[in-house]
Amino acid sequence: MGRLCLGTLNFGVRTSKADSFRMMDEAVHRGVNLFDTANHYGWQIHKGLSEEIIGEWFATGAGRRDDVVLATKVYNPMTDWPNDSGLSARHIIASCEQSLRRLRTDWIDLFQMHHVDRAAPWDEVWQAMEVLVAQGKVRYVGSSNFAGWHLAEAQETADARHFLGIASEQCIYNLITRHAESDLIPAARAYGIGVLTWSPLHGGLLGGALRKLDEGTAVKTAQGRAMAALETHRDTIAEYEKVCGNAGLDPAEVAMRWTLSQPGIDGIVTGPRTMTHFEGSLRALELELDDDLLAELERLFPAPPTG
Template sequence: MKFGYLGRSGMRVSRLCLGTAAFGSEKKKPGDYGSVTEQEAHNIMDAALDAGINFFDTANVYGDLGQRGITEEIIGRWFAKGGSRRERVVLGTKVGRMFDDDIIDGPNQPQGLSLYKIRRHFEASLKRLQTDHIELYQMHHVDRNVLWEELWEAFEGLVRQGKVDYIGSSNFAGRDLLKAQSSAKERHFMGLISEQHGYSLVNRYAELDTLPTARDLGIGVTIFSPLARGLLALDITRPVPQTLSGHARKLLESHRPQLEQYSALCRELGEKEAHVALAWLLANPAISAPIIGPCTVAELEDSLRAVEIELDEPTLRRLDEIFPAPRELNIFQ
């Protein structure tokens, strides 16, 4: 496994980050939230450590319907097995998101951010994860109804208490990153060290705003949905697997001509489509790590090949021709 720094921090993380959103029950089809059994999740995490992956990502809302938080519980029970599992992991979790089944009555519902909510959700995450600290605590979404002075009061307090090492964000636009860092600087606080963002060969809009802003600010970027919900793992010459998500199926028809060219290029390279898509992300100096979401140990081990691939300039140009970079942001998309 190869390692790099998370932004301009001194934290070294593996170039692949293990995503855990699928850890939960086995009620759904592979790839969905909560589709991986606890035993298989433990096997995957053990295999990740054995492969040198030290960077794990989760969130306080991951889990099946009516079981939000179960993913953190699964990780906590894995930590409790000992064997230096907790000490070997750079753990990131999130706060601030809510699903429809989480809604409760009252003015201070779980959705969004505030000092009040952050403190309570953080303590709940610690309990589920069976740990006394978090390396990376991330805001799941921006909350423009709350002043940064309040947010930094909450997050800075956790850092000063030694309960959190670093603060990160997710789904932030470039302007949000700028505001966050400007406010943190006024408090003589280091602010954000990472931003988690959706980005792939078929979704390159982050290049217009978030990626360049993050790089200028020294914020490392981790990537969710690097394979576009499995779309970029398809060999378009073969039947579409039943496990492909509905969202990816919709994208498939609009991107079919591009995917045909992409599969042809991958055949020329002698590499799998998923490996090339991940290698393309790893070639971007703004990106610290794509987040992979294997549902089996075999899928995890297969993903490791991407770290060894170094795409040359002609190949990168060809990928730009197949999946052109956006020229302007379509605010209606």
């Protein structure tokens, strides 16, 4: 498994089915074999849409499923029904069955808890996951958006049950948002848990946001998390884009490469909207950041305080 993961958040929403197919074909061809989705992705049209597109792609050619390490998630509500969300044993098992049907596969390689459920006891969560692993429907269990103490609590309970527990944590981490360094990443390393990061560009903010806004080509940057953060970080982002420009480097590729270079980070989950975005992700894997540039990045985006 490589260090770049193809995130499918845009599939069926901002990326057409045909383009999604092309992106998955190219990903496998280029050695990117970890695909990340979630049961509710595609909610802007209907929940489950992204999983359905991946399932259709699997069905178009023999052997495609075997080439992919498939990750999906459970937690978010799929309907308004009270039992159709969270991490109850009922919902975990039902959600897995539904994801398997949409994905047209017999197993999920990495079944991730999309958020901690404070109402669900860990013994209940692990009982459900143990059933799915014993049935061969899930290979590994992962988490996403957990805190360090959640990992510790989960792993201590799993260990008491003689269960592997969490294999990987997927957290937000980038130049703008570095709080995971204080607690989460050290906890993951202490427990032998791999760390994948989502939103390495902070919703597009670190991908040349100001230039794209000036050109009128911004899509994700012009909305949501990136636009909200831009109000606070505009001067820093302007200087960041200038530093990248002076180095002759693309801001998005610099941001992704920086994230990959940090201690304890095993991979990044990118959510490309176009093949051009995906190609940029691949170039980031080969990029070398010199010491002067790294020092500039640390000055612009300092690490969180420790202790």
